Amino acid sequence: MHVNKKELVDALAKKASITKKDAEAFLDAFIEVVSETLSKGEEVKLVGFGTFKVQERAARKGVNPQTGKPIKIPAKKVPKFVPGKELKEMVK
Numbered sequence: 001m002h003v004n005k006k007e008l009v010d011a012l013a014k015k016a017s018i019t020k021k022d023a024e025a026f027l028d029a030f031i032e033v034v035s036e037t038l039s040k041g042e043e044v045k046l047v048g049f050g051t052f053k054v055q056e057r058a059a060r061k062g063v064n065p066q067t068g069k070p071i072k073i074p075a076k077k078v079p080k081f082v083p084g085k086e087l088k089e090m091v092k
Helices: 005-016 020-039 086-092
Strands: 044-046 050-057 060-064 070-073 076-083
Touching: 005 020, 020 044, 020 050, 076 086
Parallel strands: none
Antiparallel strands: 044 050, 050 076, 060 070
16 A cells, blocks of 8 residues: 555644645645755755665666667666664654
8 A cells, every 4th residue: 555645734734733725835845845955966865764875876788678779777866765763763
């Protein structure tokens, strides 16, 4: 099972005793701020919850699954979330 954006907005509104409209505005702002911060190559650390950061993947060799021919996969940056100790403990 997973939680979609609507369900997350509903849960935030209930937990924070705010309107769904305010909860959605907060969630949209949070996503925007985290995305902008990562696009600058910076991290977002939420102690106990986790860290959003950018990880660099090195260039590497791969294989085209349709043809079986070798290909070069270029280096790239990808977003990554590393859970904090408290979150890990909660999920156990």
